[in-house]
Amino acid sequence: MTWVHRNYTKGFDGISRAEMLSAGLKQVSERFFTGEEFDLTSSAYAGFTVKEVSRGSSAEDVIINFKATIPSPYRIEKLKGSKRMGSLSYAFMAEQYLGGDIRASDPASIILIFTPDDETWIAGFLTEKEDSLVEKFKGITERTCVSMTLQAALAMVHLAPNEPIVDPCCGTGLLPLASLLLKKETYAADNNYKMLRMARINRDNLNLDIEMPHKNALSPWIEDCCLVSDFPAERSWMSNTVDISMKLFKTWIPHIKSFCVIFPNRVLDDLPDNLNITQKVEFTADRTIVIGTVHQPA
Numbered sequence: 001m002t003w004v005h006r007n008y009t010k011g012f013d014g015i016s017r018a019e020m021l022s023a024g025l026k027q028v029s030e031r032f033f034t035g036e037e038f039d040l041t042s043s044a045y046a047g048f049t050v051k052e053v054s055r056g057s058s059a060e061d062v063i064i065n066f067k068a069t070i071p072s073p074y075r076i077e078k079l080k081g082s083k084r085m086g087s088l089s090y091a092f093m094a095e096q097y098l099g100g101d102i103r104a105s106d107p108a109s110i111i112l113i114f115t116p117d118d119e120t121w122i123a124g125f126l127t128e129k130e131d132s133l134v135e136k137f138k139g140i141t142e143r144t145c146v147s148m149t150l151q152a153a154l155a156m157v158h159l160a161p162n163e164p165i166v167d168p169c170c171g172t173g174l175l176p177l178a179s180l181l182l183k184k185e186t187y188a189a190d191n192n193y194k195m196l197r198m199a200r201i202n203r204d205n206l207n208l209d210i211e212m213p214h215k216n217a218l219s220p221w222i223e224d225c226c227l228v229s230d231f232p233a234e235r236s237w238m239s240n241t242v243d244i245s246m247k248l249f250k251t252w253i254p255h256i257k258s259f260c261v262i263f264p265n266r267v268l269d270d271l272p273d274n275l276n277i278t279q280k281v282e283f284t285a286d287r288t289i290v291i292g293t294v295h296q297p298a
């Protein structure tokens with residue numbers, strides 16, 4: 001069994017949990033999820049994984065029962081809150097029961113001992129998150145939107161139904177670029193040249209290949225995709241104008257197969273009926289990510 005440790009910041013609880021569940025994991029505690037297989041490198045919110053070797057009712061139990069060949073030298077760590085640290089007392093126990101060469105620096109393997117639910121103790125081999133897509137994504141330089149993080153963009157693509165992805169309001173390009181990093185067929189545009197200039201710089205920094213043309217999202221320009229978008233807010237905060245996000249969404253419905261889009265909570269009651277909504281995920285700034293498919297007339 002694999003244990004996945006979730007690493008998220010305030011406001012991103014909903015989307016990080018949804019990402020873990022969409023990968024087929026089961027939640028065991030606030031931080032820990034379990035499953036058989038997990039792709040750590042492409043995950044937005046997973047911090048590290050542990051391949052379970054033993055379980056028991058105490059740290060000593062799991063060390064005594066640790067029946068596996070341990071690549072040496074190895075390090076023993078424990079988890080306190082969400083922080084990992086070396087443990088001298090567990091290292092002494094491991095030396096006594098397991099032998100091998102224990103060393104704090106440059107180990108060939110790390111054994112983590114933890115209790116995900118404050119009852120069961122687990123020991124297993126820890127895998128660090130290395131060469132991850134989140135790290136690669138940090139190569140972008142142009143950003144305007146503070147509430148859409150790189151992780152949130154990757155997680156939204158993980159949550160999106162499995163059609164090619166289109167973001168007709170791509171701004172600086174976080175969503176389509178996340179989609180390309182995840183090797184999905186992707187289309188993007190925006191109606192603002194300044195945004196497109198930034199999006200293209202980000203694209204080039206990541207060495208990705210996508211056209212980012214100037215187009216008005218109020219005239220849909222592609223069929224049968226999954227709409228993944230962080231819509232623009234309404235034009236005026238002072239007036240009661242029609243919310244542009246719902247207007248854009250309704251314009252695209254006849255042209256898409258599925259969607260994973262962000263709405264302000266106050267417009268959710270206006271969602272049309274001809275939708276099969278599979279998930280609503282709480283997001284930052286009083287917004288919700290709405291995911292589902294469209295029933296197109298035959």
Ligand SMILES: C[S@@+](CC[C@H](N)C(=O)[O-])C[C@H]1O[C@@H](n2cnc3c(N)ncnc32)[C@H](O)[C@@H]1O
Nearest residue numbers: 169170171172173174190191192216217230232
């Ligand atoms: C909330 S921002 C998207 C931010 C984006 N996720 C990012 O990574 O920067 C909304 C975007 O919608 C664009 N937009 C507004 N009205 C549009 C329209 N009618 N057609 C296309 N894009 C539009 C804006 O230029 C802006 O870039």
